[in-house]
Amino acid sequence: MHGRPRKAPVPEDEAASAAKAEKLRALQSQVLSNHRHKIYTEEALELSTRLVEINPECYTAWNYRKLAFEHNLTRSDSNPNSVKSILEEELRVVEIALRQNFKSYSAWHHRKWVLSKRHSSIEKELWLLEKFQSADPRNFHAWSYRRFIAALMDRSDVDELEYTQNLIDKNISNYSAWHNRSVLLSNLMKKNVEGFTEKDEVLTKEYELVREALFTDEDDQSGWFYHLWLLDQTVKAKSPLLVSSWPAHGSDLILFQDRCLDASSSPFNIFQFDSGTFPLILYFSQAVEGVNSSTVNVEYGSNLNQGLVWKPLSTYKSRAAQAWITQLSFPNADLHSLEAYPVEITVGHCQGIISSSGFHYSQSSHFVFTVRVQPVKKELKEGSGVEKISWTDENFYLCEPHFVESNLVAWFHQLCLKNEHEPVANAWQVKIIEEEMKHFCMLSDCKIGKLTLARLLTAYDALMSSGKLVHSQEILGLYIDLMKLDPPHYQYYKNEHSVVLLQQVMSSRESLLSRCFHYRDLTSSSRGYPMCLRLNKLSLSRIGSFAKLLWVQMLDLSHNELQSIEGLEALQLLIHLSLSENKLSSFTALEPLRQLKSLKSLDISYNEIGARSIDTTRYLCSSPLSNSIGNEWEQDRILVDGVSMTNYWEAFFVLKGLNLTQLDVVGNAIADENFTLFLVRVLPTLKWLDGVQLNLF
């Protein structure tokens, strides 16, 4: 039950429980022995009855009873009276057990099992439920049993909905009732039951109901959870959508084989073309499965699909991902031709792409880009050495607006194209969200009111989908207030704040422009580097907006508060990455890097890696490494100079497949002599470690 204090046991209780345990042990061994010898006599059954009456959680006893039940039933199948009495006896025993402990999983399960075998009177079950639910209206066992019984006796969802209403009227904190309501309403709407066909009307009514509860007691969580569910029902597009791609629609991709950059080329559409292939990346609105050569049609030159292999970009061991990648090889052997080849991609022309929540990609989308090769200028010697990247401010020069502007305009245009594929937000969705915003402005003096308002504003901006985030400043303000108001949940608000902040940066040309830099190292001024996006010093704790970052090859995330880089695996073009001066506390948190095969230089200096003996990110990150590490780790093979490397298995796991030429780990607790030895061993391509050139031999 709820809100009842636990009492300290008095000596008498302890003695009593010891006596009970003694009795229980004797009983249990008798029942187990009967179980072993398959004795199903009345006396044997009686023993098991006594056992489950005392301890309803003894599931072996229940299993024994199941066997006995079936045994006795087959023996007396001909006689309806004895069948009935066996059935009733079994239900009676469960009832007694439930009286002893009405939260016993085993007992409830047994009752379901008996009833699913045969049932005579279901009315009795409803009566019993009434008893249990009035004793504790929030007993979720009873609620789940209620759903079972309602289905068994074909009780209408409308009646059950009415029942939840009654219980909510009695106590608005009845989370189980709210939850059951969401289950029932989902069913009713799915089945298009009369009165539940218009989703907007149903939701509007529910919003009104939960609003009464929220305004009555804003400190109660049940209503807020229900509100969150409603909001989800209102704004969530069920079908997955293609959000962005690289190369983007309408872009002219330029492949080049050396590092010379034509100053006039677009920073968003250049790619160094070493291996004869270039990537094609699709980014969906939610994680999807089933992206393959039959669901995605790629047409370029004379080639069609060519048996392309699509790979999900996900740290999960699942087949679903938001970002998918394949490698296209250049259509023609004649790499010196200046001809631009068109590439046409059609996604979802036939069924097969399906979201992890089970919805199909419904609207086929189509996009086109062209690709050509930059002629090779053989002025530089091959392999003249890899330059060290130095992430200091003086090496970065803000892109001249006139240089990027024209490209940016085009790029923004391309990004916005996706909206044509998206269904226009329904008027009712906007209306509902506006109505809710109006109401929760009034509750914005309490923390949950602020949070809901922030969520509503975010949902509103997403619905309007014009790319303009009208409310982002307001949302940021709300999260800043919340961080002050509710320190225990600081990190959550901080993360939300970071995501919105990043959206804001990425949403306008001006703000993006102010973050685009050229890297020009004084020592290698002739070298061409890709444009660097500097998202440093934003105090980000989390990153997002990956759909708009697919083009980035050089990314500066230093001087933030990142604890995780989840999602970064989508940025497949990344060559240079700085994560210096963050709050990354382990290599586990760097797991997305495993998928960034183009990465050459990585700066993770001045983080907290190795500072804590317990890796908290393992609980923060969605995929604990401990589960995914496989045979790659062969401890004895990387024993260096007799030093055990056991401490570095996480680092090994993340860095092993990368071809890094530069790595900065200084300023982490983990960095010491042994670690250096380990890194040199694990990363044979490494040229620069912590700014020091490694002697190869």
Added chain:
Amino acid sequence: MNEPPLYPPIDPTTFDLIVVGTGLPESVIAAAASASGKSVLHIDQNNFYGSHFASLTIPQLTSFLNANSTSLPPPSSSNTVTSSDDFSVENLTTRPLYSDVEISSFSNQLLEENSNKFYLDLSGPRVLFCADRSIDFLIKSGASQYVEFKSIDASFLGDENGKLWNVPDSRAAIFKDKSLSLMEKNRLMRFFKLVQGQLAASSGGDRVNENKEEEQESESPGISEEDLERPFVEFMTKMKLPSKIKSIILYAIAMADFDQDNKEECKDLLKTKDGIARLALYQSSVGRLTNALGAFIYPIYGQGEMPPAFCRRAAVKGCVYVLRMQVIALLMDKSSGMYKGIRLASGQDIFSQKLVLNPSLTVLSASSSPLDSFHERFHFLCLRDVKQKVARGICIIRSSLKPDVSNFLVVYPPRSLYPEQITSIRALQLGGNLAVCPPGMFVLYVSALCDDAHEGKKLLNAAMNALLTCPDSVNPESISTDQIENSGPKSTLLWRALYIQELTMGHFDSISSTPMPSGNLDHNDILDSAMKLYQKMYPNEEFFPDTTSPENCEQDDELSLET
């Protein structure tokens, strides 16, 4: 006056305490004194228990009100001054405490058949809060085993159109309320929580709530000392409560009698701390008893069941009971002027150390009195200081005022019915399931504080007009047609009694006097004054000592071991 019945003489003739009258305070005192081992004689001149707190049939009520509303002829001279050698004798008489009694019957036949099937409260409307002190006393004294209660199903705020609005007195009620706006709900609930937090913080030492307290303390700073001393209505304004909510809290929950917004006329301006205490009483009442729906309960067979329950407890502890026995005089020590005993109508003299008299008994202010000091000292027995009156009305009606509820309370806040209405009017409808009337009929009690009978009657009539249709004569002109049309189902009046009762306070001395039923809805003030009287009489005795159950013993032992 009837001839006093022939009684065998009372034996013994000396007691620790004599209590005259079996009203609630007298009965509680008798029970408490008996429980702590005093020898007690408890007498009442009526043939029923309860005195001014009794529940009576229609004929009983009629004759009681009539008898107590007119001054009795002075007792025959043979009884008056009978000096004895050792004592001076002060003659006692009954003082009329009721006036302007108006009893009208509108359906003689129906009532004649049933007139003895009613238990009408003299002191109505009256209920008990579930978290009331009277409940504690009932349990502590053991009197609870003689009374059974049922829940009052709802309470409403009435308006001049006869509409009844639910009182949003709990979270569930606020949630379901259709008349409050979202922000009103929010403000009201926040205020409730503020009060609960304040209470939790002030009732320290409660182990169970310790964590809760800390949370609340860290979240809200609580209510400042300064705020606690200022008027409740101002504090609520400071907390930005809309006037509608203020009115609900003040009059339907804190049960304030006078217009709190009008400081000049208001005779009971609530301080914040008192308002919070009342709110707390109400809130802790809701949900305290599992089978009570709201904050109130009512004894089956009427409020008159309460005094006899205490009397039975007293009798169990050895208290001697004599009904239908009048006390005609006080016996005072000639030399010291101290109280010595009483003279009964039977002529017997009984002696005791202490005496408690019910408020109707008063000393004949005969000029021949030998001891002026007596009148000086016990002047309260001669001249009762009546500051305030309460107008009470009892209606018997044919059908419930609300079709779906039978037992409920209605409050009309000051100025809700007419501009000059300076006090709250409270009405209580009770149905047959409380056994106070035959099934199918309902009893409606109405009361309001007033300064004079005219004002009192006006208050009662206003509420009755708003609630029910009177079949004739009673201000028919005041009921306009559109009022009837707009006001939902109105009930037919079968019988009605209106009367004005004087409010007297308790007094303590070697002769103590108990108070009359107050104008309040509950018994708390009456029990408080009874407890105070008792404690003054017996400063070293506990008021209903805890009956030590085995459990308590163990706990006490544990505690003493720890320290």
